[in-house]
Amino acid sequence: xxxxxxxxxxxxxxxxxxxxxxxxxxxxxxxxxxxxxxxxxxxxxxxxxxxxxxxxxxxxxxxxxxxxxxxxxxxxxxxxxxxxxxxxxxxxxxxxxxxxxxxxxxxxxxxxxxxxxxxxxxxxxxxxxxxxxxxxxxxxxxxxxxxxxxxxxxxxxxxxxxxxxxxxxxxxxxxxxxxxxxxxxxxxxxxxxxxxxxxxxxxxxxxxxxxxxxxxxxxxxxxxxxxxxxxxxxxxxxxxxxxxxxxxxxxx
Numbered sequence: 001x002x003x004x005x006x007x008x009x010x011x012x013x014x015x016x017x018x019x020x021x022x023x024x025x026x027x028x029x030x031x032x033x034x035x036x037x038x039x040x041x042x043x044x045x046x047x048x049x050x051x052x053x054x055x056x057x058x059x060x061x062x063x064x065x066x067x068x069x070x071x072x073x074x075x076x077x078x079x080x081x082x083x084x085x086x087x088x089x090x091x092x093x094x095x096x097x098x099x100x101x102x103x104x105x106x107x108x109x110x111x112x113x114x115x116x117x118x119x120x121x122x123x124x125x126x127x128x129x130x131x132x133x134x135x136x137x138x139x140x141x142x143x144x145x146x147x148x149x150x151x152x153x154x155x156x157x158x159x160x161x162x163x164x165x166x167x168x169x170x171x172x173x174x175x176x177x178x179x180x181x182x183x184x185x186x187x188x189x190x191x192x193x194x195x196x197x198x199x200x201x202x203x204x205x206x207x208x209x210x211x212x213x214x215x216x217x218x219x220x221x222x223x224x225x226x227x228x229x230x231x232x233x234x235x236x237x238x239x240x241x242x243x244x245x246x247x248x249x250x251x252x
Contacts, residue, residue, distance in 0.1 A: 007038060007061075008038055008040070008060075008061040009036075009038055009039045009040070009061065009063045010039075010040055010041075010042070010059070010060075010061045010062045010063060011027060011039065011040070011041045011042075011062070011063060011064045011065065011066075011248065012024075012041055012042045012043060012044045012062070012065050012066075013041075013042075013043050013044060013065065013066045013067075013068060014044045014046065014052070014055075014065050014066070014067045014068070014071055014075065014095075015043075015044075015045065015046075015067065015068035015069055015070075015071060016045060016046060016047065016069070016070055016071070017045065018043050018045050018068060019043065019045070020186070020187065020213065021043055021068070022212060022213075022234075022237050022241075023041065023066050023068075023237075023241065024041050024042065024043055026237070026238070026241050027039075027041035027241070027245075028040075028041050030245070044059075044065070046071070049071050049074040049075060049078070052071075052075065052078050053078065056102075062097050063096075063097055063248055064094070064095060064096050064097060064244065064247070064248035065094070065095040065097075066093060066094055066095075066241070066244055067092055067093045067094065067095060068093065069133065069134070069135075069183065070133070070134075071134075072091040072092055072093055072133070072134025072135065073090060073091050073092075073134050075092055075095070075104070076090075076091075076092055076104060078102065079092065079095065079101075079102045079103065079104040080100065080101030080102050080103065081100070081101060081102075081103045081104070082103070082104040082105075083103065083104060083105045083106070085105070085106055085109060085141075086104050086105050086106035088141065089106050089108075089109060089137045089138050089141045090134075090137050091106055091108070091134035091135070091137045091138060092104035092105065092106055093105075093106055093107055093108050093134070093135075093138075093240065093244075094106065094107045094240075094243075094244045094247055094248075096247055096248055096251050097251075098251045103251075105244075105247055106138055106141075107239075107240040107241075107243035107244050107247070108135055108138035108139075108236075108240055109138040109141050109142050110239060110240060110243045111235075111236040111237065111238075111239035111240030111241075111243065112138060112139055112142050112236050112240075113142045113145070113146070114235070114236070114239040115208075115231065115233075115235040115236035115239055116142075116206075116208055116231065116236075117146075119206050119208070119229055119231055120146070120148075120177075120206070121206075123176060123204060124148065124176050124177045124206060125148060125149065125176070126148065126149045126150070126151075126174055126175040126176065126177070127143050127148050127149070127150050127151075127175060127177035127178070127179060128150075128151055128152075128153050128162070128167075128171075128175045128177070128178045128179070128196075129143075129150055129151070129152050129153065129179050129181055130153045130178065130179065130180045130181055130182055130194045130196070131152075131153075131154070131180070131181035131182035132152050132154045132161075132181075133181060133182075135181045135210055136152065136179075136181035139179050139181055139210075140152070148177065151175065153166075153167065153194075153196075164194070164195045164196060167196050167197055167200075168197075168200075169197070169200045172196075172197065172200040172201065172205075173200070173202075176204050176205050176206065177205070177206045177208070178196065178201075178205065178206070178207050178208070178223070179207075179208045179209075179210070180193075180194055180207070180208070180209040180210060180211065180217070180219050181210055182194055183211070184219070185209070185211055185214075185217035185218045185219050186211050186213065186217075187213045187214055190214050190217070190218060191218055192218060193217065193218035193219040193222060194219055198222040198223065198225075198226060199226070201222070201223050201226035201227075201228050202226060202227060202228065203226075203227035203228065204228075205223060205226070205228035205229070206228065206229045206230075206231070207219065207220055207223035207224075207228050207229070207230050207231075208230075208231045208232075208233075209230075209231070209232050209233055210233040210236065211232060211233055212232050212233040212234040212237060215232055215234070216230070216232065217232065220232060
């Protein structure tokens with residue numbers, strides 16, 4: 001039997017084109033600080049989710065994974081079990097490798113709620129969610145628990161969603177929280193931003209961007225220029241990472 005002190009604990013991030021990732025740097029530094037020499041964190045950069053089974057079969061010692069764009073929903077059929085919150089959200093961003101198989105969780109919701117709550121004021125009753133990917137589902141879930149009404153904004157809107165062209169002054173006066181869940185503005189394309197009418201943003205607005213690189217995206221800068229409160233995604237990532245770490249360590 002392998003001695004405990006010689007055992008390896010591998011963790012990583014599942015995604016596509018993720019060399020920019022926050023997670024690898026964060027956990028590598030964390031393991032160094034905690035003197036966990038047997039722990040490592042790496043990027044699992046897959047072209048398609050179809051490569052996931054092969055990755056698992058050929059990568060020993062994995063204890064946990066984070067999941068990012070574009071696999072938060074696509075990875076679900078490969079899991080053996082899903083936590084109730086992740087099931088309700090319909091997206092997984094944390095996988096724990098247990099004796100009973102692969103279990104999926106969503107820590108985005110915990111991270112987002114922890115990050116945005118200090119900024120919320122009484123008049124923040126309605127929120128626009130820009131984008132409809134896996135992360136946006138966790139954002140919507142959190143707002144529901146906070147009793148904040150949401151509407152998604154999409155380039156290809158479905159029923160009960162807005163297109164970017166739909167956004168008028170009246171709508172922005174009503175929806176005073178705006179969350180960017182799209183990758184627009186991520187380094188190196190830092191000049192890009194969602195196409196909303198920023199001239200209607202006011203000091204009553206709160207703009208939250210899931211992007212953390214750059215620290216102040218073009219979306220946030222445009223909101224700040226109008227007097228809005230702003231917050232980037234860095235603290236959300238820290239909160240969700242620590243929640244992932246807690247989950248990985250709760251399973252033997």
